[in-house]
Amino acid sequence: MELSDLLNRVPASATIEMAQKARDLKAQGKDVISLTLGEPDFDTPDHIKEAAIRAIQAGDTKYTPVPGTLALRKAICDKFKRDNDLDYTPDQIVVSCGAKQTIANIALSVLNKGDEVLLPAPYWVSYAGIADMCNATRVEIKTNIAHDFKVTPEELDAAITDKTRLLIFSSPCNPTGSRYSKAELEAIAKVVEKYPRCIVISDEIYEYISFSEEKHFSLAQIPALKNQVVTVNGMSKGFAMTGWRIGYMGAPLWIAKACAKLQGQFTSGACSIAQAASAHALNAPLDATMVMRDEFLKRRDMMLELLGEIDGLKLNVPEGAFYIFPDVSAYFGKSFGDYHIQKPTDLVMYLLGEAYVATVGGESFGDDNCLRISYAASEESLREAVKRIKQALSKLT
Template sequence: MISKRIQEMVPSVTLAQSEKIAFLKKQGIDVIGFNIGEPDFNTPMNIIKKAEEAYSLGLTKYTPAAGMIDLREEVCRKFKKDYNLDYSVRDVIVSSGAKQSLTNALMAIVDPDDEVIVPTPCWISYIEMIKLTGGKAVLVEMDESNGFDLDVDKIAKHITPKTKAVLINSPNNPTGAVYKKQDVEKLGNLAVKHNFYIISDEIYEKLIYTEEQNCCTASISPEIKEKTITINGVSKSYAMTGWRIGFAVGPTDVIKAMSDYQGHTTTSPNSPAQYASIEALRNSEEFVQEMKKEFDKRRKYIVERLNKMEGIKCYEPKGAFYVMPNIKYFYGRKYKDFIINNPMDMCDYLLEESRIAVVTGAAFLAPHNIRISYSNSMENIKTGMDRMEEALKKLK
C-alpha cells in the first residue's frame, strides 16, 4: 500500500504532456519544444575540464554532508562579491540541485500544520514539497495586469500565527517577473515583525534583461538576512542542470538542520560536480553574458510576435526564459475536433495542429495562460511562432 503522503501528491501535469510529445517524436514528427525548463546551451568547456580533472585526481569520494569546504568558501565569496553579504562556511549548504536545498529548508523549518505562503503563479514543486513536510501551502494569487509583481499587501492579509515562511521566487518561473526591491523589503520587514522566514529562490538571478539588479532578499538589511534562506545553484546560470548542484545560505542553525537532514538522506552531493562548480562560480562571467544576450534577443522577438497574434495578450517578462501569454480570448473557439476551453486544450491543439510543445499555465496555477520557454534556437522560435500564428487563425 502506497503511503498517504505520496497518494496525496498531485502528479505532474507536464509529465502527461511530455509523454504525448515523446510519442510524436518517436513517430518521426518534428515537434518544436517550447516546454523546456533548462538552458539550451552546453556547459562551458572550462567547467567540464575541471570535472575531468576531479576524476583523475581521485576526487570521487564522499564529501562532507554540507558539501566541499572549498566550494562552500566559493559560495561565500560569491555572496560577498555580488551582494556584499558576509557568510561563513557554516552558513552554506551544497545540495544535489536547488531542488534538494529547497526540500531541506522546508524540512528544517516547517512542522505539521505550519503554513507557508506562496505567491502564485508558482513553480508547482513548491506546493508538493510543502505538503510533504505536513505543512500547508497558502496560495496567494498575484495580478497578471502588473506582470505578476509581488503584491505584499495581499500576502500580508494571509499572515497568521501559523505562518512559518513565505516562499518567493525572483526572477520567477513561470512568469518571468523580477520583484522590485521596495516590495521585497516590505515583505522582509513583515518577516522580522511577525517572526517568519523568507525562503528566497534566486536560481534565475543571472537572467535579468532590464537595468534592474536581482534583489537578493538577504542583502536588504541585517535583520532581514537573519530571517532569509537563499536558494541558488549552478543549474540555470551555467547551463548545468544535469550536474545537480544547488546551494543555500542562511542562519547557521537552519543550515545545520538542513545538513543534518541531507546527511541522512543523500550523504553528500556528487563530488566531481562540486569540484566543477567551483570553476563555474569563479570563471564563467563571459559565458553568462553571452547566454543572457542570446536569451534577451529571443525574449524580445517572441513577445513581439505573440502580441501581434490576434487574441494573444503577453506582458514582457524581465527575467528567466519563459513568457506566459493569456489565451482566454480563444475560449469557446473551435477547429476540427478541437474546442478550446482552457490552457490544456490549447496545448493539445498547438501540439497536434502546429507541432509546437508548450506547457499549460494550470500546471503553475496560472489558469488562463500557457508557458512558452524560449530556450530554443532563434530559427526554431521563428518557425514555431509562424506555426502558432497559423493555427490560432484557424480557431473560429
C-alpha cells in the same frame, strides 16, 4: 498497490509530463517543437567541463562532507559576497543535488502538518509539490498579468498569518520571468518582519538571467530579515549545468544544520566531481554566462515581437529567466473540431495535437489564464513554433 500517504500527496510534475508527451509524439515520427522544459539549450562552458576532468584525474572521486566540500562552500560564500553583498560563512552553506533538493530540504526541515506555506501564484510547480509532500497547507496569493504577476505588500499582508511558516518565491520568476526590484523587496520585507516565525525561501536561481538595468537584489540583504531568509541558488540555469545537479543555500545557521542533518539520511554530499566543477565556475569570470544571458535577451525580444502579432494573446515583458507567460483567456469558449478550449491546458493539448508545439498550462503553476512558453530553444525553432501557434490559434472560432 499500496503506496505511502506521502507519495499519494505528491502530484506528478506537469512540466516533466508535458516534456514526456512531446517526446512520445517525436518517437512516433511527428515534428514536435518542445518548449516545455526549464533548461538552457546551451552546453556547459568548456572551462567548467575541464575543471571536472581535472577533478576526476586528481582522484576527487570520494564521498564529500554532507553539506558540500569546503572548497565549494567557500566559493559560494565568495559568490554571495561578490554578487549579493551577503556575508555567509561556510557553515551556513548547504550544497545539494540541485536547488530542487535544496528547497525540499528546507521545507522538510521546518514544516509540520497544517503549517501554512504562502505561494504567490504563479509559482514554480515544485513549490506546490514539496509543500504537499510535507503535509503543509498551501495558501496561494493570486497575482495577474496587469501587475506583472508580482505580489503587492498589501496582498501579502492580507494572506500572511501566525500560521505562516514558509513563503516561497522566485525572482526572476519561473514561470513568468517577472523580477522584483529592490524597492519592491523592501516593501515586502516590511510585512514579513512582523511575522518572525515565517521563513522565506528566496529562490534566485535565475539571478544571472536578468535583463534589468537594476542590479540583482537579494531579500537577505535586508538586515531585519537576516534570520528569516534562506537564499537559494544553483548552477543549473546561469551556467547551463542542469545535469550536474548542484544547488545550494545560504541560510541562518540553525536551518543549514537541520538541512545537512536531513540530507545526511538521503543523498549525503552531492557529486564530488560536479562540486569541484561548480567551485571552479563560481570563482571564474562570468563571461560565458553573460553570452548566454545576451542570447536569451535577444530571443525574448524576438518572441515578444512575434507573439505580439497574435491578437488574442496578452503579454507582459519578462525581465528575466527564459519564459513567456501569455494570458490566453481570450480563446476560452472557442473550438476547432473536437477541441473545445475552456482552460489553459485545453489550449496546450490543442497546440500539441494541431501545431506540434509543446507548452505547459498555467494551472500547474497556480494560474488559470496563461500558458508557459520556454524560449530556451534555437531561434529557428522558436520562429517556426510561433508560426505554427499563430496558424492553429487562427482556426479557433
